[in-house]
Amino acid sequence: MRLADSFRSERFGAVRIHELQRVIELDSGAVHDTGQASLSAGSRVVPPDAMRAVESQMVIVVPCMNETRSVIEGVLSGIPHDCLIVLVSNSDRLPVDRYEIEAQTLEQFCRLAGRSAISIHQKDPGLAAAFKAAGMEELIGDDGLIRNGKGEAMLVGMAVAAMSGRRYLGYVDADNYVPGAVNEYCKAYAAGLHLADSPYSMVRISWHSKPKLRDGRLFFSRKGRSSQITNEWLNRFLAEYSGFGTEVIATGNAGEHAMSLDLGLRLRLAGGFAVEPYEYMDLFEQFGGVLESSDRDVMAGSVPILQIETRNPHFHDNKGEEHVQGMRMQALNVIYHSPVTLPSVRKAIVDFMVAQGALEPGQEPPKERVYPPVGSLDLELLYDGLDAEALTFRQFDGRASAGLPPSPPIARASIPRQKV
C-alpha cells in the first residue's frame, strides 16, 4: 500500500495526532526504490512483507447485528488471510436464530479458506458469567447479561483478541456492501501500524465518500452527518489548550480503527456509540500528561494516532436519522464529562446542545457508561468461563479443516497472563 506522507501533526502530551493521509495505491507492488527519491515524491510505500508481518499478528473484530448472509460473506472475503477473525454478534435469535446462520457462514468460510475464526453472541449467559468471573461486573446489565451496545461488543471482541496472544486489533463493521473496502481498511491498519512503529499506536479510518440517496439519485457525500460535529468539538477541545484553531482530527466517530493491543488493553472503552469518540478522550486523559515543554520532549510521539483516508466509498445500509442524532450527542456527552476538557468548552457544548434541542436549559448532558480497561481482566478465568458455559462460543480451526493437526485460535496454555 502507498500512502501520502503526513507532514503535520498535533500533540497533546504524549498523544501525537497525525493529519489525514490519503491512500495513493491499494497495491504498491513488491519491489521499490526506497529512500530519498520515494520520500521526495510525497508518498510512502509499505511493502508486502511488512504488511504481512502486522496482519499475521492482527485480530479483526467484526461486530454484527442482523446482517444478511451474503453481506457477511462479502465482509469475510475482504479480510486478509493472515488475520484472525472474531465475530461478536448481537443478532436476533428468535423467531429465526440468526446467530446460528452467522456462525454457519463463518464456519463454511473458514473451511473453504482454511483459516481460523472465533464467534460469540453478546447475550450469551455464559459470556456474562465469564466476564463476571474475570472481574468486570460493570459490563453486565439488570437482566444478568452483557449490556447491549456497540462499545460493549467491541470490548468483548477485544477481550477475545487478547486471549489469542496476537499483538494488534482492528475493527470492521459487518454492515459493509463493499468487500474491497473491508480489504482496504485492513490493509490501511497494517500499513499504519507498521509506519507508527510504536508499542502504543492507533490507526483510524476516514472513508473517502459515502454514497447516499438524495432525490432519487446517488450522491457521494464526503462527510458523515455526525462525524462533522464530533470532529469539530474534538478539535475545539485541542484548540482551547493550544490557542490555535485546528482541523487535525478527522476520525472522531471512526468505526473502522485499529490499535496495538498494548494500547487497547489500557484503554477504557465507553458503551454504545460513545465508544469511538471516547477513545480520543481517554487517550487525552491517560496520555495527555503535563504540557510543559520538557515533558513534551520526553513523551514525544510515544502514542501516535495515524488517520488514513481510504479510497473506497463507505457503502452500507442507512440506519436512519435517530441513530445519527444519538451518535452525535453521545460524542458531546463524553467530551463534556472528561476531566481534561476546559470549562469554556464544556459551557459551549451545553449551549450547542440546548440550541439543538437535545438538552433542556439548566440540565447537564448525561454521562455515558465507561468500562475498566480490558487489561484488568483475568483472561484465563475468562477463557475457562467461556469454555465451560458459553454455548455460543465457537472456535473454527483452519488447520483442522485443511486436514492438518488441530490448532485452535485460542489455546489455554498460551493465554497472556500479564495484566495492565
Next chain:
Amino acid sequence: MRLADSFRSERFGAVRIHELQRVIELDSGAVHDTGQASLSAGSRVVPPDAMRAVESQMVIVVPCMNETRSVIEGVLSGIPHDCLIVLVSNSDRLPVDRYEIEAQTLEQFCRLAGRSAISIHQKDPGLAAAFKAAGMEELIGDDGLIRNGKGEAMLVGMAVAAMSGRRYLGYVDADNYVPGAVNEYCKAYAAGLHLADSPYSMVRISWHSKPKLRDGRLFFSRKGRSSQITNEWLNRFLAEYSGFGTEVIATGNAGEHAMSLDLGLRLRLAGGFAVEPYEYMDLFEQFGGVLESSDRDVMAGSVPILQIETRNPHFHDNKGEEHVQGMRMQALNVIYHSPVTLPSVRKAIVDFMVAQGALEPGQEPPKERVYPPVGSLDLELLYDGLDAEALTFRQFDGRASAGLPPSPPIARASIPRQKV
C-alpha cells in the same frame, strides 16, 4: 487470491470454457499448505509471487469517456503497481479539454506513485494517420479519424499494449466508483491467467451484484439487463451443437476481461459494444475447429476461458436504457452473422428480435463492423506515426519521476516485430 475450484467446463473445438468460479478471499496470504488438502477443500490459492509475475507482464487498458477526475483517480489507485496503465480517451475536448484534465490526473498519479503509463485520445488525427501507416485503414471513418466506439478504443489500447512488449492485457472501464473492485478485477485477471497456464488464454469477469435505484431505494441486482440475453443466446449457440442445454457462459458482455497478448493479437475485434460478445464468436470461429472426437483430444484445453465472479459490487454510473438495448442487439447481430452459428439459432434470433420490436419482419439483423487482428499491424510504423504526429500521445515514465534514469514504457528498439 483464493478462487473456488471450477469442476466443469464446456468445449467447442480448442476453446474450453470453464464454469464461473467465485472469489473466496481477496487476499489469501503469503504462505499456504498446498496440494491435496487445499484442493479437497474446493478452492485454489494463487500465491502473491505468481500474481506479481503476471501483473509485471500485464497492461491495463482503461477506455475512458467523460468521467470526473475523482472517479479516474479512484480507478487508477486500484490498478496494481506492477501493471502498465494505458488510458484511451474519447472524452470531449470542447468547451473544456477533458482529455487534458485526464492526462494531468494520470501524470500526477504516476509522479506520486513512481509508475508508468501511456495516454492517447481516440480522435487524435495523428493516431488515425499512424493506424493507416501501420496497415489498418478499416479503423478510420469518413472524417479521417479513428471511428467512435468502445471496440475501437479497445483495439487502440491493444495495439499500444502490444508495443510495450508485455505479455498480458486486461481491460478496466473508467466509470467505476469502487477502487477496490478495480483492484479485484486486476487480481482476478492475474490469478486466472496464472491458473489457465496456456499461451492462449482469457479471463472474463462476472460481477457479484450491481447496485441500482429502484423505487427510491437501493437494490442489489445479480444480473445485468443485457448480459442475461447475450449469455442466453451464446449458450444456445453451444447447445445447438452439443444437443445439451448449458448455462456455462456467464460473461458474454464482460467489459472487464483479460487475455494473453498472444491470443489478443490473433483476435478480430468488433466495433462498438459488439466487441465483448464477438470475442466469444471469434474464438469459436478461429479455434472451434472440427468437432470429431479425435481432434477434440488433440486440441483439448488449448484455449482456456476462465470466468470469475468477483466479490465487489459493480457500481457505476447508469447509462440509461438506450445504451442497454443497443448492447443487447449488437450481441445478437454478431451471433446471427457468424459463419459457425447453426441455421436454427439464426432463425430463432430473427424471431426474437422481431418479437422485441428490434427488427421489422423480413429484415436481416445488421452486420457489426469487424476489424482485422491487431497482430496484422506493423507496430514499428505505428509507433513512428504516434511519436511523430499524435499530439495527444503521452508516455509517463515512473523511473524518471522517481529521479532515476529514464525508461519510457515503450522503447522503439524493443517493439516486438513478430506479426501474426
